[in-house]
Amino acid sequence: MLYELLSGEVDMWEIAPLFSELLANTNVQFFRDRVKCLYPRDHLLKNMPTTSGPGGIVHLESGLAIEYDWLVLALGAEAKLDVTPGASKYALPFYTLKDALKVDEKLRDLERKNFCKDSPIRVTVVGCGYGGVELAATISERLGDRGIVQAINAEETILPNAPEGNRETALRVLSSRKVELLLGYVVSCIRKEVKGEIDDDDPANMVSVHNAATAHCPERIFLELQPSGGRDLQGQIVESDLVLWTVGSKPLLPELDLDDNSYELPRNARGHAETDETLRVKGHPRTFAVGDASALRDKNGNFLPATAQVALQQSDFAGWNLWAAINGRALLPFRFQNLGEMMTLGKYDGAVSPSFVNGVTLDGLVAHTARKIAYLIRLPTNEHRAKVGFSWLAKSTLDSLQNMLSKGLS
Numbered sequence: 001m002l003y004e005l006l007s008g009e010v011d012m013w014e015i016a017p018l019f020s021e022l023l024a025n026t027n028v029q030f031f032r033d034r035v036k037c038l039y040p041r042d043h044l045l046k047n048m049p050t051t052s053g054p055g056g057i058v059h060l061e062s063g064l065a066i067e068y069d070w071l072v073l074a075l076g077a078e079a080k081l082d083v084t085p086g087a088s089k090y091a092l093p094f095y096t097l098k099d100a101l102k103v104d105e106k107l108r109d110l111e112r113k114n115f116c117k118d119s120p121i122r123v124t125v126v127g128c129g130y131g132g133v134e135l136a137a138t139i140s141e142r143l144g145d146r147g148i149v150q151a152i153n154a155e156e157t158i159l160p161n162a163p164e165g166n167r168e169t170a171l172r173v174l175s176s177r178k179v180e181l182l183l184g185y186v187v188s189c190i191r192k193e194v195k196g197e198i199d200d201d202d203p204a205n206m207v208s209v210h211n212a213a214t215a216h217c218p219e220r221i222f223l224e225l226q227p228s229g230g231r232d233l234q235g236q237i238v239e240s241d242l243v244l245w246t247v248g249s250k251p252l253l254p255e256l257d258l259d260d261n262s263y264e265l266p267r268n269a270r271g272h273a274e275t276d277e278t279l280r281v282k283g284h285p286r287t288f289a290v291g292d293a294s295a296l297r298d299k300n301g302n303f304l305p306a307t308a309q310v311a312l313q314q315s316d317f318a319g320w321n322l323w324a325a326i327n328g329r330a331l332l333p334f335r336f337q338n339l340g341e342m343m344t345l346g347k348y349d350g351a352v353s354p355s356f357v358n359g360v361t362l363d364g365l366v367a368h369t370a371r372k373i374a375y376l377i378r379l380p381t382n383e384h385r386a387k388v389g390f391s392w393l394a395k396s397t398l399d400s401l402q403n404m405l406s407k408g409l410s
């Protein structure tokens with residue numbers, strides 16, 4: 001629910017509660033630290049009963065070393081900006097809470113600078129998967145007439161892998177908010193103008209300047225677009241005040257040092273931990289891996305999507321299998337149950353395509369509310385759920401009252 005931070009719909013404590021608070025009344029010991037090194041030893045235990053002997057040691061950045069019997073890897077992934085020249089320097093990722101706060105701060109800064117000016121704030125979103133589309137819809141709603149939002153996608157459609165209903169709803173909302181879609185393009189390079197000059201190649205080499213009317217900007221970012229191959233398109237330059245990058249991710253597992261370079265946890269070409277169906281890392285009887293750090297195929301041979309839906313379902317299975325392994329019981333193979341796909345499209349809009357009702361998509365306020373209720377149900381701990389539920393109810397009551405009042409006055 002990072003998008004809702006940008007729309008002002010939620011507060012940080014609601015969507016990012018502290019582990020120390022959530023785990024306060026449990027016997028889980030929480031260390032706020034970073035794992036630096038992993039010393040797995042369970043691959044050496046192959047001929048011993050799997051429940052005896054240490055499984056390995058993790059070394060934390062603070063210097064602390066923790067010996068473990070069993071390990072669950074849930075390190076997640078991070079944004080991948082290093083594939084396009086200039087992206088890591090001039091584009092902001094939208095992946096973590098910290099990223100969302102930075103984007104919000106940057107938007108506030110632009111809103112302040114452009115206050116009472118005629119020139120619009122130009123925001124460019126790279127990527128039109130769920131992340132890019134939800135971001136473009138939220139920011140275009142926030143900026144209204146004060147901004148121009150452009151969204152770029154390599155495919156010739158947005159949300160290529162989403163249900164038809166979600167795609168159509170998103171297209172309708174984006175068009176109503178005048179989001180400019182640049183489809184069939186890849187960003188080949190991003191650069192910034194420094195004191196009247198472009199800090200990279202000569203812009204004269206570029207094919208055309210898109211919306212050159214924004215020459216007033218003190219800091220101008222230029223994105224060079226090339227056709228991705230399909231239609232007969234020409235390359236172009238897009239000018240922007242803020243570039244948001246939503247394309248690609250990479251697992252954080254390869255960041256960890258392992259004790260012995262000749263031995264590594266089995267990983268696929270993209271760096272995900274390879275597990276068997278029971279979520280155990282191959283060759284490591286005491287190590288489980290879940291979520292975006294791991295890769296598992298479904299029965300058709302396709303990789304499961306890197307979503308919270310998969311990660312949450314895997315965590316239930318991993319918990320059960322951990323208990324089963326310790327107690328010498330049979331482990332269960334993980335089966336993903338796709339419940340459908342939901343998206344927010346701003347404060348009062350959304351799209352929900354539940355998998356259990358074929359071809360049906362909810363949209364508008366109904367979808368937005370249904371999505372919020374689904375998130376509320378999935379929040380951790382009853383106490384947090386109750387606090388957030390009350391807070392959201394109070395906010396929406398206030399919002400409705402404000403709307404009624406402003407309608408009455410106008």
Ligand SMILES: Cc1cc2nc3c(=O)[nH]c(=O)nc-3n(C[C@H](O)[C@H](O)[C@H](O)COP(=O)(O)OP(=O)(O)OC[C@H]3O[C@@H](n4cnc5c(N)ncnc54)[C@H](O)[C@@H]3O)c2cc1C
Pocket residue numbers: 001002033034035036074075076077094095096131252290291292293306307308309310311342
């Ligand atoms: C903007 C955005 C919107 C999304 N929206 C949806 C959605 O609507 N629905 C959906 O199903 N999915 C969504 N996803 C995907 C979903 O967030 C991920 O699939 C899910 O969070 C993966 O869970 P995880 O536990 O594997 O990793 P994460 O949730 O990323 O958690 C990994 C944790 O490990 C920590 N960590 C990493 N390295 C170390 C280390 N060395 N030491 C200690 N800690 C470490 C990280 O700080 C992090 O807290 C979205 C993702 C993004 C970026």
